[in-house]
Amino acid sequence: xxxxxxxxxxxxxxxxxxxxxxxxxxxxxxxxxxxxxxxxxxxxxxxxxxxxxxxxxxxxxxxxxxxxxxxxxxxxxxxxxxxxxxxxxxxxxxxxxxxxxxxxxxxxx
Numbered sequence: 001x002x003x004x005x006x007x008x009x010x011x012x013x014x015x016x017x018x019x020x021x022x023x024x025x026x027x028x029x030x031x032x033x034x035x036x037x038x039x040x041x042x043x044x045x046x047x048x049x050x051x052x053x054x055x056x057x058x059x060x061x062x063x064x065x066x067x068x069x070x071x072x073x074x075x076x077x078x079x080x081x082x083x084x085x086x087x088x089x090x091x092x093x094x095x096x097x098x099x100x101x102x103x104x105x106x107x108x109x
Contacts, residue, residue, distance in 0.1 A: 003027075003100025005043050007036070007108045015039035019046065019079075019104060021096045028070065028079040028097055043106060045078050046070060050101025056094050058087075066090040070097065 007017045014032030017039055021027050028046065033039040049055040049072055057069040065083040068090055072078055081097075084090040 003096075003104040005046075005104050005106045007039055007043075007106065017043055017106075019050075019097065019100060021100050025096075026082065027093055027100065028081060030079050040106075042078060045072055046097075046101050047104070049073065049078060050097050053094075053098070056097075058090065068094055 003019060003021050005017050005019055007015060010016050010032060012032065014034060015036045015038065016032055017030045018026045019028040030039065030042050033042065050070060055071050055073070057071055059067050059069060061067060061083055065085065066087045066089075067083050068081045069077050070079045070081075081090070081093055084093060
């Protein structure tokens with residue numbers, strides 16, 4: 001089973017998407033979009049940029065947990081990852097995005 005993008009509405013009525021790996025684990029979550037078309041454009045941007053290692057910015061939270069940002073070529077943040085316990089786990093997350101992002105199916109939940 002390949003990875004997939006799930007489009008959903010949050011409690012505030014915003015459209016969001018999450019990228020899930022083939023094991024069902026969420027590996028990326030989007031910001032809220034007022035229109036579904038914006039959400040779909042965000043997915044297209046992840047599909048386009050998620051395959052390139054240079055589009056990932058590695059970060060550390062205030063409490064020392066590693067996470068990453070996926071950025072478009074213009075530097076705009078597309079998505080933020082979850083917080084990881086180790087840098088190795090974060091790197092595995094990046095590898096999973098690079099593997100699952102380009103060909104992920106899109107489903108609405």
